[in-house]
Amino acid sequence: MKHTEIVVIGGGPAGLSAAINAASCGAKVMVIDRNSQLGGQLVKQTHMFFGSQKQYASVRGIDIAGILTAELLKYQDNVEILKDTTVIGLYDDGVLTVEKDGKYLKINPESIIVTAGASEKFLTFPNNDLPGIYGAGAVQTLMNVYGVAPGNSVVMVGAGNIGLIVSYQLMQAGIKVKAIIDAAPRIGGYLVHASKIRRMGVPIKTSCSVKYAHGKDKLEKVTVWKLDEKWQPIPGSEEDIEADVMCISVGLSPLAELLWQIGCDMKFIPELGGHVPMRNEELQTNIKGIYVAGDVAGVEEASSAMVEGRLAGLCAAKNLGHASKDFDTLKKDYLEQLDSLRSGPVGEKIRKGLNQLVV
């Protein structure tokens, strides 16, 4: 059995930020990630970030992963990193079990920060399991990390930020985007992205959904149709689009299995992607010593995930007796940064969701 003060589950933007802050306060930290590279989904994000300078605005996601990893290594005396390691259980007595290189290990930490992230949602329509239908994030990984094109012509389903950004990146890689469709009457993502894509000649069809995917063992054609103001399909409005790729970008849902297993109070909040854990202002759940940050605590953007990670790391360390001398100032700053990221019409949904969750 290994022992440490704080285990951080997941080395994405939230987890790295949490580990940096906890280790810089003097806590012994172990970061566990199932991938062989730290950074989580930042590694495929070749676009520049929004937000303010504190959340690395104008820096590409892929470079933020490197910046955070370098910052973490400044505290290497306090940090142990387990890559290619999957957490498989969290138990009542505080023991955490992991699989690494085919071996089963037990770890006994004093606190745990769960930053497991989220996975892509599916969409229901006939033949939605045909090869050629991908999660938009998966296509981003395939082309931006491994340099492999998913196919030749694409229908993007979802005009949120991920749908818009991945469409742009597909075109950067020389792949034709036939159309972006969205069931909502309005484009969900930033209009600056949408305008850029429209200028490149890609139609964005709102109030439009997938009726049918055609093909035998791979996608060949997509039938879309218009929706009325009650989101019901309008017969006769069908349109066929020839495409060998369809990307599904209809949101993410938190990877909350470990939180369920340990018995965290969970609540279903659609605005945050599904079932999410109740927590206090310091991001501690109803179980003492179990903290959450990032998409697993409610799906938002990487910018807010990083700030939440900083906050959870700071507070988890303090509650184990490693209080930063600037604790109050830093905590106030993180809370203000989160408020600012969630301000305005774009953050309205997030604010509404969080209001039901923070105790």
Add this chain to the structure above:
Amino acid sequence: MRIDQHPIISFSKGKKVKFSFDGKEYEGYEDEPIAASLHAAGIRVLGHSHKLNRPRGFYCAIGNCSSCLMVVNGEPNVRICVEKLKEGMVVETQIGKGDLK
């Protein structure tokens, strides 16, 4: 299909290695996911559903959705979207739930 020209990314690739898929020889880059090598070779049918044996492709790329399970070096249910390619790997289509030897 490999992306050769990209305006902002330069791809770092491992060395070229050979592997077999359903008895035929292919080439890929060491340490890329097996699914990426197969995709580059134009193979997009990866797993199959248990009941109706419907073909399944690449969906999540993070080892989460089970759409890409294959038999690798005799071991069934390998998530090939995250399993790294090595020289001489034997990759096979999996039918059904797979048997552990």
